[in-house]
Amino acid sequence: MNARYQVAAPSQVRSDIVVFFLPETEQLRRELQASIQEQFPSAEAALSSNECTGKKGTFVSTYVADRSRSKKVAIVGVGDHSTLTAESFRRAAATAVRRAGNGAASIAFVLPEWSPLGAELTATAIVEGAVLGGYAFTRYKTSDKPNPLADVTIVGASRSRAVSAAIEQAATICEGVYFARDLANMPGNDLYPETLAEHARRAGKAAGFRVQVFDKRKIESLKMGGLLAVNQGSVRPPVFIVMEWKGGGANQRPIVLVGKGVTFDTGGISIKPADRMGEMKMDMHGAATVIGTLYAVAKLRLPINVVGLVPATENMPSGSAYRPGDIITFMNGKTAEIDNTDAEGRLILADALTYAERFKPQAVVDIATLTGACVIALGHVTSGLMGTDRALLDRIKAAADATSEYVCELPLYEDYLEQIKSDVADVKNTGGRPAGAITAALFLKHFIGNYPWAHLDIAGTGMAPKDGPYWTKGATGVGVRLFVEMLRRW
């Protein structure tokens, strides 16, 4: 999708539909309605209708017979002026894209000069909402394909380098989100460890970052016992993907992002119920987020060093699968008793967290569709955040606030460790139902190196059970915008 800035009078913009934002606040609303009517006299009925209130979520559109270049005008409500945030404009822009109707290939938004956020942030939010709201996963449809929105134009009154750049950057970040959504939505028969690696390679080539893929033999030589144990039941070999963007100085220590890449999770021998098991094709969303982030970071040429690590495997039941009761040895020499083979994500992340130490990182953040317990605690709205370093957690929270990719910190009190104590090994891979998101993180903590660490559980936020304000049912691409924002501010 293209996004661009154009300086023009709204009536002179050539687009399938021209969209105006309208706040609910009385005086301002009246002034704006009058000004729109002046530009598009035939929109009068729509503008004076009682649907045109400026209330959040409202949308009125009409064909216009004026001497304008566009044939349709829409007015979308954003709510009270005093409460406006970037999220207000994201959601309103997405509403406009969705309500504009199938067949609208281009949409133009008139940049609201009255926005309290300033032109750059407002334009960014509009592009994000429009592009992300226009996403559809259609690559497997041979008929009834919706018409994709191809062009988003932000219409302003005056030239601005900063606004043009902000729009371009927002569109690039959205490409990263699309990349992640596409990968996570792809089915397990097409997306398995080796094809996931192929997609990472392609992203690296397109955006200009380095990609190395370790095969099973290399993984064996590194003694990644967690990744190998989970992979045992699958006929498809595992991969370990290493991605590197060197935008910073040669001596700058990198930020390492680790993404869980279970390309399909049956639960293994501790098999999941059949109901909705198909959603487990998205159990590599963390990996998709990390690849999408590297793509955006490299395309934006951010002046920082970033490493992405993805351990990838299927979790399948078979005669060769790992079993409950097994004791496995990880790359760092520690051992774990397998209590439940469906708690596999932490096993592959453990080895990746050990491997991360090689980069002498400034910080490591892992992201994973890790626990059902996190979905129970925070639903599909908020990601679980845990970690060892206050400054790092605060950086993530600040980026979460800016992007509205909400996070909530859960505690890692040592008292919870009791639940994952093993009689026969260093640690046990499950701690029962209470505080399951926390005990999963405490398991990971056994494997971190000498670096600040944080963990994001996106089991709920990565997989949307129904369409949201600017995402569709399925993979949301969560984490890409949050990570890019965190790295831009680093």
Ligand code: MN
């Ligand atoms: Mn599982």
Ligand code: ZN
């Ligand atoms: Zn899993």
